[in-house]
């Protein structure tokens with residue numbers, strides 16, 4: 001029987017990659033829900049091709065246009081996932097970018113048997129709430145961020161106490177090894193990643209290695225490991241995604257081509273699939289290099305040494321401030337180096353120390369209060 005699929009963020013990089021896989025395996029999948037935000041043209045063309053039962057969007061600017069399209073094409077338009085009522089998806093791909101993905105990810109769990117989460121900001125900011133919902137609704141979770149997908153596979157059936165360290169690899173981003181004045185970097189230069197084709201926000205995060213900081217936090221939450229067991233190493237070829245070092249002297253690493261199709265297709269098929277890429281032979285790249293990351297050149301990594309922010313409330317603050325700063329950079333309101341300079345200055349400030357002391361995350365609304373606080377500082 002075909003698997004019923006829901007894609008949150010189908011118009012984005014992960015969403016489109018998922019649809020490319022589905023397009024080649026239509027006998028196995030039935031796309032039931034698609035969603036987008038600003039890229040209405042693409043959303044409509046995806047809907048024409050995959051004929052979903054539902055389109056989800058809460059973007060009020062395009063509401064009437066999508067509603068009109070849905071009405072003419074016998075598709076249910078929904079602006080709130082709770083309205084799905086009795087729908088059931090075999091697999092959901094949660095690929096909205098930024099904090100905007102948190103509520104939809106939590107809301108969709110109750111309708112999903114399995115959820116593949118790419119949206120790292122929702123894990124960083126709301127893991128406690130996501131995990132609670134996953135357990136309550138018996139929904140199976142697979143992380144599809146490539147490093148986390150690798151760790152997930154490498155430690156399957158292993159005792160978490162047997163792990164000594166986990167290394168997450170970083171390509172180094174578009175400016176690695178280049179003599180470049182980072183103060184002059186433009187948004188279009190920052191989003192040109194050498195090894196991966198991704199959305200704008202994650203590409204900027206990759207350019208200053210903030211993406212690795214977020215990934216370390218994401219891994220510590222998903223795998224319930226202390227931050228100091230998670231290390232970052234530079235591996236410019238992006239072929240090994242994670243290395244798990246066990247206490248018994250053995251280490252395992254996971255090799256796959258730098259193509260997000262691999263973690264996604266394997267997660268869709270629970271690793272029982274054929275990945276066909278005729279162009280690339282195993283080990284066609286004859287050099288695999290690893291080197292220590294230079295903290296002086298990558299000041300974002302200093303965040304992982306700021307003990308006072310390495311807690312749940314602090315993680316949200318890091319993610320929120322960074323998300324707002326990246327948008328300001330993309331809007332050309334600040335320069336590239338301002339993202340990390342401002343982030344570090346704010347995270348070290350007394351204002352933040354006091355805020356973290358006096359605020360707890362008890363309810364999902366508290367996450368958004370941290371975002372509002374972050375916005376108020378940066379305005």
Ligand SMILES: NC(=O)c1ccc[n+]([C@@H]2O[C@H](COP(=O)([O-])OP(=O)(O)OC[C@H]3O[C@@H](n4cnc5c(N)ncnc54)[C@H](OP(=O)(O)O)[C@@H]3O)[C@@H](O)[C@H]2O)c1
Pocket residue numbers: 008009010011012013014015035036037038039040058095096097098100118119120121144145146196197198199200201202260
């Ligand atoms: N791309 C990768 O290779 C990769 C790898 C690992 C993890 N991730 C993570 O996966 C997530 C998605 O990344 P991406 O690269 O696919 O991003 P992206 O290309 O920017 O796509 C983001 C998707 O989210 C939708 N969206 C944005 N804001 C929204 C809002 N306010 N409400 C509803 N939908 C909204 C976008 O819709 P419109 O386009 O229609 O505006 C688009 O469908 C991120 O959290 C990223 O960190 C990505």
